[in-house]
Amino acid sequence: FAAAQAMGTRLTFAGMLAFCAVHSVRTASAMSRSALVTQPRMMRARHVTLSARSAAAMVVDGVPPPSGTRVRFAPSPTGSLHVGGARTALFNWLIARKESGTFIIRVEDTDTARSTRESEESMLRDLAWLGLDADEGPHAGGDRGPYRQSERGELYRELARKLIDTGAAYPCFCTEEELEEKRLAAEAAGKDTKYDGTWRDADPEEVRKKIDAGDPYTVRFKVPANKYFKIDDVVRGEVGWDAEATVGDFILLRSSGIPVYNFCVAVDDALMGVTTVVRAEEHLTNTLRQGLILEALDYPIPRYAHLSLVLGEDRSKLSKRHGATSLDQFRADGFLPAAMMNYLSLLGWNDGSDKEIFTVDELIDAFSLDRITKSPAIFDMTKLKWVNAQHIKALPRDELAALIEAHLTEAGVVRAGTDAKAFFDKAAELAADRIEVINDVEGLVSQALSYDLQATVDSGAAAKVVDDSFDELAGAVVESFEKGEVPTGTEEDFGDRWKAWTKAIGTATGRKGKKLFMPIRLALTGVTSGPDVGASIQLLALADGVVDGAVPLADRMAQLKELKLPAQA
Secondary structure (H helix, E strand, O other), X not given: OHHHHHOOOOOOHHHHHHHHHHHHHHHOOOOOOOOOOOOOOOOOOOXXXXXXXXXXXXXXXXXXXXXXXXXXXXXXXXXXXXXXXXXXXXXXXXXXXXXXXXXXXXXXXXXXXXXXXXXXXXXXHHHHHXXXXXXXXXOOEOOXXXXXXXXXXXXXXXXXXXXXXXXXXXXXXXXXXXXXXXXXXXXXXXXXXXXXXXXXXXXXHHHHHHHHOOOOOEEEEOOOOOOEEEEEEOOOEEEEEEHHHHOOOOEEEOOOOOEOHHHHHHHHXXXXXXXXXXXXXXXXOHHHHHHHHHHHOOOOOOEEEEEOOEEOOOOOEOOHHHOOOEHHHHHHOOOOHHHHHHHHHOOOEOOOOOOOOOOHHHHHHHOOHHHEOOOOEEOOHHHHHHHHHHHHHHOOHHHHHHHHHHHHHHOOOEOOOOOOHHXXXXXXXXXXXXXXXXXXXXXXXXXXXXXXXXXHHHHOOOHHHHHOOHHXXXXXXXXXXXXXXXXXXXXXOHHHHHHHHHHHHHHHHOOOOHHHHHHHHHHHHOOOOOOOHHHHHHHHHHXXXXXXXXXXXXXXXXXXXXXXXXXXX
């Protein structure tokens, strides 16, 4: 007290005690801490622990000014990264790249009962797969970390102490039982159930005695009287709240010392220099509490952009019943990261034109927060598959071949360790215009390499082709094969040979157009639809030693020769 008085400092009793705490660290760390309003006995783990170490060491007396645009994605690691979170992350990443800013990943893991490191790693992998590289974060590092809230507890407690020092917060000794009684009584009387401020203006001497006695307490924020807080939301325009009418004095630190969500978020946004907060609309109501905390700490208020919900096609909140919603599942299903990024960007944003297919660079150039719409976005799986198909078509063939190789190898379709570049190149040629997701190639390749003509005929699926004198064309094909005239797919000039051969069969049977090509397809592939017949024959030739179960051309001709048509059955 003498030190404070010598400096001419005018403090409340609580403020004087807090001043002594900081001064003691600098001059005499052995000073008793039990008398601090902002710090109960350290030995009681169930009580709030507010360290008195130098505020300067924690940068709590000021916020380093941000350099350029700084945005953050702050997931809670309690499950998988789903569509809504992925879109939020993408919008933050796009604005950071558009404005040459900083994209921060911050893990909000203070929910110790539900948060897991496994979930965190899963989310970070999903973000990396999508291509959203962090400039700062748990893996990227940075000079404003730690980037996990669970590792920032001491900082939150320092700032809670600071808020008590300034009179913006206070210890509350109400027990859970007392709070429940107050709530029930208020409900019975038809009154507001907000906290009634029992300890808001308590006698400092009484507060000191309870702390000295080791009584547990929470730290509550003192909501200012007659306070109206408003923001100019980029998406929603001006939004404001009457603070007293909306919230009671809310908790900053629980009696266990664990900080609550809104306190952590406000502090982290400020100390990490976040200039723009882009997040889901469900967080809009949190803005009041966070804004009040920021103002009390004399920290800047960031710009806000609250995104509308993503709904299913039935206009209910998107959930598992609508199909795949997690990024990991989309990856497993064969969607491309660039296509996923493209489609997610269209959920609540457009560039003002009819353009729907964007490369990553085009998205960065076109994106702006002021083009985000207020209306809920509808997640359409059919549209997503269409977007993915357009990106597959645009892929360089060698990249598509590599993706096909990876999938077919993982699926066990091809023999592991097989050097079959030509096979995968041909599969890419076959698939490029026919698949919506990479996984579709499995069925396409299987169709091209299998052959069960008798089953197709017996099912009646090829009745129109069979009834049109198919036996005559089948005989001509078998005869041509036995003469060695049918191209096998191994020839360097296969394309020319194939055209010449089909023309010759047409001349021999008096057929052309669909009457020629449909029965040739049925005879050689055993089905009436599918990828190009010539390309399928080439793939079949390349499958030898690569894929087990492929039916060679010679075996197909044997089946064709022995085919039993309905009239002959």
